[in-house]
Amino acid sequence: MQRLQLRFRLVPFLLLMTILSQSLGALGASAANGGPAAVTLQPADNNPVVPANAQLSVTFDEAISRGTAGTVLIKEVASNNTVGSYDIATDMTRLSISPNNQLNILPAPGALQAGLDYYVQITPGSLVGSSGYFGGITDATAWNFHVIAADTTPPAVSAFAPSSGDAMSATGALSITFNEPVQAASGSIQIVRRDTQDAQVISVLSSAVTGSGTNVIRVQPPTRLAASTQYDVLIDNGAFVDAVGNKFAGISGPYIWSFSTTASAVAAPQFIYPARGAAAVNGDAPITLQLQFQTGMKAGATGNITVKKGIEQRDGGNDSRQLFAHYL
Incomplete structure (x- = not known):
């Protein structure tokens, strides 16, 4: 009888210890949940029209670097077969990190087949930022997409603003509308003053260039333009690429995209x-x-x-x- 009473008295104590242990574990997991967070997946989760030659990317909320171990896996949904396995620490061909906090994944040729569904996983801790290690992508449904035929057509410009030959304010911004979403890749945009050939050279990865990932790229000249002056805009080949890496050909000469600035609104004193x-x-x-x-x-x-x-x-x-x- 005394044994039985003792056992009943132990039950609340064991229950308390279990709850405490779970609470401490939860606190430990919460404390370990720091690190860079993925803010954009390219292509987006559940995208139904991803070209077979697509490049994949993850954009983070802070700068990232490679960890000492970890893998990016691409798996086919129906069979669960691995079609791509890339070591984050050592693979410099299929994996790269851009200055804009982006991990780029270039699947091997033929890895993605039209008509099939795929998902991507990233080993926890394989990427590191100033706030800690990336928690990874381990769920088979967190980042999946459907593949269609390969895309080999480069992006093209639908409209310039101001239109070539038009005028804008000396403090205004330029914009380029493409026929498909584009990413800023590398290179620069030059705004060349025609009478003196002085140029503002603006990196496409600078804060002066916005809209990466959309159809519209906006360029705010860091330095005010001169009033009542003609300008030409030059863009490096490959400065912008589409979702599969097809390069925009750029603008290499004058008079293709030219504009003038309006007179100053302030009269001379x-x-x-x-x-x-x-x-x-x-x-x-x-x-x-x-x-x-x-x-x-x-x-x-x-x-x-x-x-x-x-x-x-x-x-x-x-x-x-x-x-x-x-x-x-």
């Missing part, structure tokens, strides 16, 4: 004192320069007003020095 071309201004005394604009103005973040010595004239042995203000 009037010089109140000293007046433009004024003579006999006493340069030895303090001078307060006065300019009058047609609209309200405020100081900008950068720039200078420089006063330079101008032409020195002599009249009957008397020096008359003219001062000219140069405004930047």
Whole structure:
């Protein structure tokens, strides 16, 4: 009887220990759930029209690097057969990491067959970021897709904005509309001033270029363009690629995409004192320069007003020095 009573008394204690153990385990799992998170899958999960020559990619919320061990597996759904197995630590041919926090997966030729369904898995801990190890993709339904015939057609431009020959504000943005979604790959966009051939060179992977993964790429020139000026836009071959890696041919010459900037909305100032071309201004005394604009103005973040010595004239042995203000 005493044994039986003791056993009943132990039950709550064992139950408490079990709950505590599970709680601690849950806390440990939660603490280990840090690390980079996958924010975009290309192709998206359940995509029904993935070309057989598609490149796959995972974009993360932070920079990633290769771990010391781990594998990317591509498996056919119906048979569960592995059609691609790539070691993350050592495979530099089929796996690459882009500066935009992206793991790129290039299946071997013939790995994906039209008409079949596939899924992708990534070993937990095989990628590492500043916040820890990637938790991996282990579920057979987390990233799957249906394959269609291969795509060999490069992306083409549907529209430029501004259209070639049109005008835009000197502070405006450029945009390129493609006939299919494209990814920024490598290279640059150049905005070339036609009269001087000065160019802004903008990396397609910089923050000035947005819209990667969509049909519309937007380019915001980091430096303000000159008003009332003509420009040409050049784009490197392969700067943008489609979902399977087909390269956009780019723009290699002038007059293909050209535009002009509109006149500045701010009229030139009037010089109140000293007046433009004024003579006999006493340069030895303090001078307060006065300019009058047609609209309200405020100081900008950068720039200078420089006063330079101008032409020195002599009249009957008397020096008359003219001062000219140069405004930047």
